[in-house]
Amino acid sequence: MAETILEIDNLSLRYKTKKGDVKALNRVSFQLEKGLALGLVGESGCGKTTLANAILRLLPDNAEITGGHIYFDKEDLLLLAEQELREYRWKKISMIFQAAMNALAPVYRVGDQIIEAIQNHAPEFTYSAAKERVQRLFELVGLDCSRIDHYPHQYSGGMKQRAIIAMALACDPDLIIADEPTTALDVIVQDRILKRLNRVREELGMTMIYISHDIAVIAELSKVMGVMYAGELVEFGSTLSLFKQAIHPYTAGLMNSFPSIKGAKNQLSIIPGEPPNLLNPPAGCKFHPRCQYVTAQCRQVRPPLYRSPTEQQHFALCWHPLGANGKENDHE
Amino acid sequence: MGAFLLKRTLHIFLILFLFVSLTYLLFQVTPGSVVDKFLGNPKMTPEIIAKIRAQFGLDDPWYVQYFRYLKNVFTGQLGISYSQYPTPVWDILKDRIPRTLVLFLSSRVISFYLGFILGKIIAWKRGSLIDTSTTAVGITFWTMYYPLLAIVNIWLFGFLLGWFPINGFTNPLLWLNAPEGLTVNLIFAYMILTGFIFLILWMIAWLIAKKPELSGKTKKRIIYISPLMVVIIAVLVWGFSGYGKYAWDIIYHMILPIFTLALISFGGTMLLTRDSMMETIQEDYVMAARAKGLPPKLIRDKYAARTALLPVVTSLTLSLGFVLSGGVITESLFSWPGLGRTLLDAALMQDVPLAIGAFAFTGVFVLIAHLVVDILYAVLDPRISIETI
Ligand SMILES: Nc1ncnc2c1ncn2[C@@H]1O[C@H](COP(=O)(O)OP(=O)(O)OP(=O)(O)O)[C@@H](O)[C@H]1O
Numbered sequence: 210m211a212e213t214i215l216e217i218d219n220l221s222l223r224y225k226t227k228k229g230d231v232k233a234l235n236r237v238s239f240q241l242e243k244g245l246a247l248g249l250v251g252e253s254g255c256g257k258t259t260l261a262n263a264i265l266r267l268l269p270d271n272a273e274i275t276g277g278h279i280y281f282d283k284e285d286l287l288l289l290a291e292q293e294l295r296e297y298r299w300k301k302i303s304m305i306f307q308a309a310m311n312a313l314a315p316v317y318r319v320g321d322q323i324i325e326a327i328q329n330h331a332p333e334f335t336y337s338a339a340k341e342r343v344q345r346l347f348e349l350v351g352l353d354c355s356r357i358d359h360y361p362h363q364y365s366g367g368m369k370q371r372a373i374i375a376m377a378l379a380c381d382p383d384l385i386i387a388d389e390p391t392t393a394l395d396v397i398v399q400d401r402i403l404k405r406l407n408r409v410r411e412e413l414g415m416t417m418i419y420i421s422h423d424i425a426v427i428a429e430l431s432k433v434m435g436v437m438y439a440g441e442l443v444e445f446g447s448t449l450s451l452f453k454q455a456i457h458p459y460t461a462g463l464m465n466s467f468p469s470i471k472g473a474k475n476q477l478s479i480i481p482g483e484p485p486n487l488l489n490p491p492a493g494c495k496f497h498p499r500c501q502y503v504t505a506q507c508r509q510v511r512p513p514l515y516r517s518p519t520e521q522q523h524f525a526l527c528w529h530p531l532g533a534n535g536k537e538n539d540h541e
Numbered sequence: 542m543g544a545f546l547l548k549r550t551l552h553i554f555l556i557l558f559l560f561v562s563l564t565y566l567l568f569q570v571t572p573g574s575v576v577d578k579f580l581g582n583p584k585m586t587p588e589i590i591a592k593i594r595a596q597f598g599l600d601d602p603w604y605v606q607y608f609r610y611l612k613n614v615f616t617g618q619l620g621i622s623y624s625q626y627p628t629p630v631w632d633i634l635k636d637r638i639p640r641t642l643v644l645f646l647s648s649r650v651i652s653f654y655l656g657f658i659l660g661k662i663i664a665w666k667r668g669s670l671i672d673t674s675t676t677a678v679g680i681t682f683w684t685m686y687y688p689l690l691a692i693v694n695i696w697l698f699g700f701l702l703g704w705f706p707i708n709g710f711t712n713p714l715l716w717l718n719a720p721e722g723l724t725v726n727l728i729f730a731y732m733i734l735t736g737f738i739f740l741i742l743w744m745i746a747w748l749i750a751k752k753p754e755l756s757g758k759t760k761k762r763i764i765y766i767s768p769l770m771v772v773i774i775a776v777l778v779w780g781f782s783g784y785g786k787y788a789w790d791i792i793y794h795m796i797l798p799i800f801t802l803a804l805i806s807f808g809g810t811m812l813l814t815r816d817s818m819m820e821t822i823q824e825d826y827v828m829a830a831r832a833k834g835l836p837p838k839l840i841r842d843k844y845a846a847r848t849a850l851l852p853v854v855t856s857l858t859l860s861l862g863f864v865l866s867g868g869v870i871t872e873s874l875f876s877w878p879g880l881g882r883t884l885l886d887a888a889l890m891q892d893v894p895l896a897i898g899a900f901a902f903t904g905v906f907v908l909i910a911h912l913v914v915d916i917l918y919a920v921l922d923p924r925i926s927i928e929t930i
């Protein structure tokens with residue numbers, strides 16, 4: 210088995226607000242092998258961005274990590290001082306932000322913002338050497354090199370997106386966290402950028418966490434996938450295994466609402482109900498108010514970890530795992 | 542750029558025309574006139590008064606007077622002062638305008654700089670004790686009744702502590718023994734020239750330091766050391782010329798009014814910067830800068846504060862109105878012989894030509910300052926091109 214690059218262990222986080230605590234992450238655990246692409250899916254507001262930002266501790270003032278560990282290369286990032294953490298930021302772990310449109314400062318040239326990142330971590334780079342590197346990065350992501358000296362407002366949305374990707378690649382990081390890198394773009398551009406990103410990733414042998422609420426994109430790009438619901442990682446495993454046999458009813462529901470080529474539109478089943486308000490999440494299994502298999506146990510006690518009998522790495526949090534006890538998978 | 546300047550110059554003339562007309566109206570509707578002052582004087586027979594009225598054209602219909610007035614103002618003929626007859630208005634103004642300009646520009650620059658620096662620091666340490674206490678101090682000064690603050694400062698620093706002169710522009714005793722031909726205005730003109738040279742050199746240093754090829758350390762060196770050198774050279778030159786003590790006398794008299802003006806206005810800039818920073822801190826590019834592992838100070842200054850600066854610069858235009866009211870109050874309380882006090886004295890003495898002249902130049906100053914701030918904004922924000930303002 211390959212070496213583990215990132216391990217999240219029982220991570221919990223809350224946002225303190227005037228109305229109370231938003232429990233944005235609840236005991237999230239998983240391990241990611243080096244060189245793999247992990248896809249994280251989940252409905253809006255389930256805590257995907259929070260998880261991504263927590264890894265580099267890029268959290269707003271009101272966020273508080275209430276427990277758990279984040280091991281990167283065996284080092285617990287949560288124990289590092291801010292100063293030490295700076296060594297990890299961008300050089301080892303970089304990010305493609307969800308709001309990529311605003312991730313470039315409006316008052317500086319795009320090229321200079323990337324050069325700054327390079328020189329910050331590799332001071333031996335002269336300005337012109339760093340600029341050459343930016344040129345290569347621009348070619349890699351399919352941007353015209355003459356754009357280096359332009360300001361962000363002179364870029365189109367797709368170009369900004371590519372520039373952000375180039376910036377994320379600038380310091381040869383070991384892990385890239387891409388938080389819905391293409392949501393603001395039209396489907397065709399989105400597809401092109403994603404393919405390019407994935408190719409670059411494979412060429413450079415980088416590990417990636419790919420966040421999306423589009424399960425189709427995840428299925429295409431990632432070997433491993435995680436499903437989040439209401440601040441919890443409810444299912445995790447290889448994409449293949451998850452598609453073959455989803456364990457959690459929520460995962461199964463997600464897959465059903467994803468139109469397969471065979472399935473006509475009317476067969477698309479949408480999970481009834483709304484995701485819970487994280488200010489006041491339900492007790493027990495967070496999914497129980499929407500689950501068709503709900504029992505008294507589900508309402509009271511947090512479900513245990515259930516491992517797939519066929520694949521050890523594939524697990525879910527559920528009292529009534531699909532595929533077990535002769536229960537049929539809803540999928541297909 | 543050319544089209545922009547042309548457009549703006551036209552704007553300025555249009556506004557100036559309205560301003561000058563309103564000023565005229567204001568003085569027309571103010572009760573009393575210069576002639577009324579002679580009424581109680583038995584030597585002034587009605588015939589003489591009538592003659593004076595005719596001489597000054599006061600018997601003509603209002604529109605004749607108005608157009609004559611417009612023509613004179615826009616051709617630069619400001620006439621002769623009534624109260625300091627027969628000194629031309631321009632001769633009085635040309636001595637006083639630079640004094641007011643120096644007072645205002647330096648206090649504005651100091652208060653802006655101070656307010657911006659403090660604002661960005663407390664915003665970065667939001668919620669801390671430093672933040673709350675500095676904010677409280679800023680609000681206190683900002684909302685304080687200005688004449689009261691000035692009087693307290695005069696009393697405290699001028700009278701009680703005796704650190705600074707209580708008022709005036711110079712110490713007459715010193716200048717009494719000054720060599721032949723050495724006037725206050727001459728020395729002051731040289732001082733302004735020195736300041737101007739300093740500014741130009743500093744701007745050149747900035748432009749050089751802006752080159753992206755330079756490393757952060759070299760940049761800092763250029764930006765901080767080069768102006769320091771210029772200051773040292775300037776001080777040496779003044780010292781060896783033997784005129785240093787005269788220049789120092791003027792500076793010594795300037796400190797308290799500048800300090801007072803800066804004190805009343807830094808709070809506004811500071812609170813605005815803090816507010817503006819609170820917004821930029823939340824921006825994604827600031828988070829991106831953090832993610833890039835940049836040092837916190839760099840993130841604060843280069844990312845959060847740099848964009849937070851833009852709305853603060855805009856607010857400069859709004860605060861320009863203070864030049865008029867603040868000018869009259871400061872210059873009166875500190876007996877500062879500048880434009881503001883000239884305006885007040887002229888108004889009190891019904892010296893209409895002088896008052897109008899002072900008014901018109903205050904207007905010109907505010908309009909030019911607007912233009913400068915607009916250009917500055919376009920320089921600071923690449924999204925705004927100068928053509929589009
Ligand atoms: N600064 C904050 N203060 C309070 N609550 C927050 C804050 N940021 C996020 N939240 C809440 O935390 C929860 C998780 O938010 P997060 O942004 O991680 O969701 P997400 O899965 O990334 O959603 P999306 O798909 O819309 O990006 C949401 O309920 C959100 O309202």
Ligand SMILES: [Mg+2]
Nearest residue numbers: 257258259307
């Ligand atoms: Mg998100």
